[in-house]
Amino acid sequence: MDKAEKAKILEELGGLDEADYDSLVTDLIVQTEKQLKDLRSAISGGNFDTAMRIAHSIKGSSGNLRIKKMYEIARSMETEAKEGKDKAALSAAMDLLEAEFSALKKG
Amino acid sequence: MAKILVVDDDPVSRKLIAKVLDKAEKGYAVVEADSGEKALELVPKEAPSLILLDVLMPNMDGFEVCKKLKADAKNNQIPVLFITSLDKTTDLVTAFRAGAADYITKPINADEVKARVASQLALRKAEEARVEAEGLRTLKGTVAALNHNMNQPLMTAYTYLNIAFAKMEDGDVNRKTFEKIKAELDKLNQILGKIRALEAVKTTEYVGDTEMLDLDYKKDK
Numbered sequence: 394m395d396k397a398e399k400a401k402i403l404e405e406l407g408g409l410d411e412a413d414y415d416s417l418v419t420d421l422i423v424q425t426e427k428q429l430k431d432l433r434s435a436i437s438g439g440n441f442d443t444a445m446r447i448a449h450s451i452k453g454s455s456g457n458l459r460i461k462k463m464y465e466i467a468r469s470m471e472t473e474a475k476e477g478k479d480k481a482a483l484s485a486a487m488d489l490l491e492a493e494f495s496a497l498k499k500g
Numbered sequence: 501m502a503k504i505l506v507v508d509d510d511p512v513s514r515k516l517i518a519k520v521l522d523k524a525e526k527g528y529a530v531v532e533a534d535s536g537e538k539a540l541e542l543v544p545k546e547a548p549s550l551i552l553l554d555v556l557m558p559n560m561d562g563f564e565v566c567k568k569l570k571a572d573a574k575n576n577q578i579p580v581l582f583i584t585s586l587d588k589t590t591d592l593v594t595a596f597r598a599g600a601a602d603y604i605t606k607p608i609n610a611d612e613v614k615a616r617v618a619s620q621l622a623l624r625k626a627e628e629a630r631v632e633a634e635g636l637r638t639l640k641g642t643v644a645a646l647n648h649n650m651n652q653p654l655m656t657a658y659t660y661l662n663i664a665f666a667k668m669e670d671g672d673v674n675r676k677t678f679e680k681i682k683a684e685l686d687k688l689n690q691i692l693g694k695i696r697a698l699e700a701v702k703t704t705e706y707v708g709d710t711e712m713l714d715l716d717y718k719k720d721k
Binding site: 409424450454464 | 556607
């Protein structure tokens with residue numbers, strides 16, 4: 394994320410301090426780490442309702458912090474788990490989500 | 501300072517909303533709850549002016565929390581604003597049916613959250629002022645009616661007492677009883693006089709069908 398992009402996000406979030414934003418991203422990384430494990434396990438077990446709820450939660454937190462790709466993937470996974478219930482599609486999206494998460498952790 | 505209860509099981513979203521409100525120009529006191537149950541526990545203790553409520557939460561979802569609050573006479577006047585990433589029309593309809601005052605979708609925009617919160621708080625303040633004014637109007641009307649209804653028979657009683665006293669001989673056996681009655685009527689007259697002396701109730705001349713008592717409430721006193 395470049396400086397201009399971050400400045401725009403901070404403005405959209407009501408003039409949030411950069412330190413506060415970074416602290417929220419750190420919180421998000423900690424909570425998403427566990428959620429991703431649970432999400433993969435729910436998909437493997439065909440537990441679409443749990444998968445939908447976890448994807449919904451990731452969508453909410455990443456969306457609020459404007460982590461766009463994670464938000465978009467989680468959003469599509471929530472819809473898939475709710476309506477399509479296609480395990481293969483969800484697994485493929487899961488790989489993408491994990492890749493995005495790794496990129497976020499690396500900063 | 502208005503107190504706002506933020507209810508969301510997702511700590512990141514909850515903290516972010518709290519920060520946004522914290523930075524608002526109007527200045528809000530923020531209380532956080534991480535579940536629907538916790539929110540219902542905090543409402544009587546914290547008496548928030550407004551609640552920002554997530555929908556999808558484990559055990560008890562936001563719709564249920566809202567319904568419970570709206571069914572509780574002590575808390576049903578608190579405006580509930582849903583703040584959720586559920587963005588379908590059916591979700592919005594369910595939220596309003598549960599008693600929501602407004603609906604904000606995630607990802608949140610800070611200016612939108614602040615504007616909707618300020619708007620709902622202003623509406624609540626106006627409603628409280630209206631209820632207070634209505635109560636005051638009813639009170640004034642009741643006091644005026646009470647004064648009017650008691651004053652008329654009191655004056656009639658005085659008239660007949662005066663006639664009785666005028667006709668009475670010095671040693672009349674009934675004089676003491678009549679004097680006692682007059683003393684009690686004087687007490688009543690004194691009470692009514694105090695009520696009339698209040699700024700809220702002022703007597704005016706009785707002409708035709710016009711009201712006998714004029715309510716002259718001095719707002720600036």
